[in-house]
Amino acid sequence: MGRVALSSLRARATTFGAYFLSVFCGAVLIGAFATLNSAGAGDVSDADAERLLTMGSIVGGWGSAIVLFSLASTLTLIVAQRTAETSLLRSVGATPKQVRRLVLTESTLVTLLAVVLAAGPAWLIGEAILALLRNAEMLADDVRGYGQPVALAITGVVITVVAYLAGRIATRRVTRASVRATQRSAAIEPQRMNRWRLAAGLLLIVGGVHLAVITMTVMADEPDPIAPMSTAGPAGVLTTIGIATLSPLLLRWAAAGFGWVLAPFGVSGHLALHDLRARAQVLGTALAPITIFTGISAGTAYLIAIDNQASLGQVRTPEAEDVQLLNFVVVGMIALFAAIMVVNTLAAAVSARRQEFGRQQLAGATRRQVQQMMLLEAGFLSGAGIVLGGIGALPMACSYSWVRQDSLVPDMGPWYFLAVAVIAAAVTIGASVSLTRKALAPPALTLAAVQAV
């Protein structure tokens, strides 16, 4: 199967390119902060060691959760989109085990390649963050990187194992059913969400809300005004990831409840609405990173703004400076990662729809009408992602605002959220429009004959 795996990789360059990029960026993000963690184990003072360990683990926690979630959902998307092909393989005599091995061999090859290539950039970015911290005099001048190979190797192994497990879970459904059943579901998406996914999503949301309550009760009594941040942040991250986990279900509800907004847009709106309803499972995967981007960026923006306002006129401790700078770096990197994931999942989703674009044109749609449909879908997706991300950010912003400002509603108005929303919408719509334009370049007949990849 090794050879089949290789040539199948070649045929699927776009989709796997998207997956490669997400593994690569994720590995750089986690790896860079893992080297901070390991630097703490080097020849440094106790205070520096503790600071490095805290930074490494906070970001390790936040970042890993987001990265690993994104990888798993991208891989699930890729496998789901290959149902047509895997059922073809099955029908020519491939056993479920062979198909599973083919898919897993492919994804593991790509994962390994991305992880190995990410090691260099992760090392460099880790060094850069150390230098930043040294210059800001948050670390002693003689603190240097330490143990990077081990830290990066552990990062690589963890990512590869998680990707492998995600691939196993995703392929199980495809290979368990009969050939005919998988062919049928290649045409129509399953309308129900996996029970485990539902449970995991709800658990994450409950965990996030729980942390928010802890922030408002237990942490409020901490003498250090910065301390509540250490629970308010994860409260928002967990809630946002939980909501993102449920995104296929939530998208279906959104399409059922708010689909009427597409009605005034004529036939393009009609097509967009039916597509959103029927393909909520796959499109939900594109919705998830939009939600994460909005939730994390908006939540942290308020966290920092509230902290700034509450500390006005006070002398800031060096620890507070640390947390401040760290927040900026972390949020910047995570937001960038989420933005890349938005583009990535859209690229995979658009590439899988080329056949449909062809059929639409053969039925008489102009390229413009197809583009309008995709524009409307992207608009709807970004709207849903902005609302869901906004909800995910509430436990972070509200609990911290409660502790520092005695008010559930942060004092600074909706502007931070609106700014994040504009960026989210611009990235989603811009990426979708340009990807669609590129996908529509070949003649309709060629597109219609494209195997659903």
Added chain:
Amino acid sequence: MDAPALDVAGLSMTYGSGPGAVRALREVGLRLQRGTFTALMGPSGSGKSTFLNCAAGLERPVAGSITIGGRTLPTDEAEATLFRRERIGIVFQNLNLLPYLSARQNVELPLRLAGHQVPRDLARDLLDQVGLVDRVSSLPAEMSGGQQQRVAIARALVTRPDVLFADEPTGALDSRTARNVLGILRGAADRMGQTVVMVTHDPVAAAYADQVVFLADGRIAGQMVNPTPEAVASQMTHLDQLIPALSGAGA
């Protein structure tokens, strides 16, 4: 009567360039009257699908003119799309329906795309004519291959096109289902006066047509009126023997 439904003159098509170029069509001319059902036959590589794709405005020929219902097919891609959805219906072997639209919505799609009002019962009537009145709200994946193909025909008929093109419409169907689909095409020509052009390699399918046009090596190699399966099959065998001679002459 008025202008012919399809008038093709000097149609040439070449794939690639230089010494490796393949001449798929060599100055083909064909004129079909309204309400006729024509089968286009020929061995693999004879150019029959290329002819259909060019005539239906899906591919741009190197040379030649195509007139449909008295109007010239535009060469600009955007204009050709508009022309196609108003005046041409197309049915393929299996590239037809949108998976997330019901049978009825699929049938109505060309009208909606063209921005027309969709008459309330039009799709239902058409689905009734192809024997699918009970599958109006079914999704394609819930229907058999033959049923999907009948929905595709209903959709191709919804704009009352000047010509309905069908490329191996029964290629993926068993013989009983195929007969049913061919009967529907025959009926469209007889009852609705619909002009039908069908590419096929099956002599039995070709025998449903009023006339058969044979293509070989990118040229028209013969014509047969009121075909029978036996006569078509024997002509096809003859064509297969003719091919080497023709390509020798063309080289």
